[in-house]
Amino acid sequence: MPIDADRAVAAEPRSTEIRWDSKDVQLYHLGLGAGVPATDPDELRYTLESRLHVLPSFATVAGAGRGAVGGLNGPGLDIDLASVLHGGQSVRVHRPIPVAGSAVSTSRIAAVHDKGKAAVLVLRTEVADDEGPLWTSDSQIFVRGEGGFGGERGPSARTELPSRDADKTVEKAVREDQALLYRLCGDLNPLHADPEFAARAGFDRPILHGLCSYGMTLKAVVDTLLGGDVGRVRSYTTRFAGVVFPGESLRIRMWADSPEPGRVQVSVTAVERDDAPVLADTIVEHV
Known part of the structure; x- marks a missing residue:
């Protein structure tokens, strides 16, 4: 059987050293659409090295995502990556992420769930530097047919979601080239860039990375409800409910x-497709 759940969970964690600097942080923020307007003081916190702070969702790409490499081909796992979908993501930050740093990233399969027609792997990554824990992230990976x-x-x-109207609603445009820029943060899956590959996967054009929508949404919450202070975020959880195509707009409702x-609580939908779901079960915890 391709998945031996007991063996996968019992396997030794895998550790690797990751590094990042201000350019990695700036590229990530630009990949989320930061910097518009370019001279806005609030946007300069995302783009100008002398004022830079780090959006906590940067944890998903720090070290170009190398902290999780190998997590899906460890003991007890024999998975066809064509059957894999990213089902959900959470990040809990233990303290603000520094603009530049190095850390040890340790990943393991924390759980394997049996959904009948699919298995769900929970890939947990814990990152710490010399001063202690930085963040813990969980990626929920659906493996169809397993x-x-x-x-x-x-x-x-x-x-x-609450029955009342949202307290705040913002719309964020996804640029036509946004996936091309975001993929430079480390996820080079051709699904997000190559029309022919996207067609073979059943899409009429490349789709945006789910983690790009994830980061765009957290930035909107921070800027709209948290006074632009990334240090107030404690955790951020979502379920990927649908795709986004470059050139569309996200409608982000916040309670x-x-x-x-x-x-x-947050709801994210695609404006041009009659509010088709994008992110669901989305929660930002903060101080």
């Missing part, structure tokens, strides 16, 4: 203090 092995189904609860202080 369920039915008799394992636990795992959590399936959905987060209901503050929902259902309690320090918690923002």
Whole structure:
């Protein structure tokens, strides 16, 4: 059987050293659409090295994502990457991410869930530098056709949005070239750049990286509800519910203090496709 859940979870964690600097951070922010207007003081915090701060979702690309390399081909796993989908993502930051640094990234399979027609791997990555833990991230990876092995189904609860109108709603345009820029952060999957490859995958044109929508959404929440202070973010969780095509716009609805202080619920949809879902079960916890 391609997935041996017990063996995968029991496997030794894999560690690697990762490094990043201000240029990596600036490229990431630009890949999310930061810097418009270019002279806006609020945007310069994302683009100008002398004022730079780091959006916590940068954790998903730090070290060009090398901290998670090999996580899907470890013991107990024999997976066809063509059957893999990124189902969800969470990041918990233990302290602000420095503009430049080096750290040890340790990854392991934290859980394997049996969804019947698919298996869900939870790939957990913990990153620490000489001063201690920096962040912990969980990637939920759906592997189509690999369920039915008799394992636990795992959590399936959905987060209901408040019945009231959103406290804030913003629309963010996705540039035609945004995926081409974002992929330079490390995810060079041709699905996001090559029309012929996208067609073979069933799309009429390349799609935007889910983690790009993820970062764009966190930036919108920080800028709109958290006073532009990235240091207030404690954790950020989402489920990828649909695709985005470059050239479209994201409609980002936010409910503050929902259902309690320090918690923002978010809904993200594609404006041009009648609010087709993009991100769901999305929560930002903050101080």
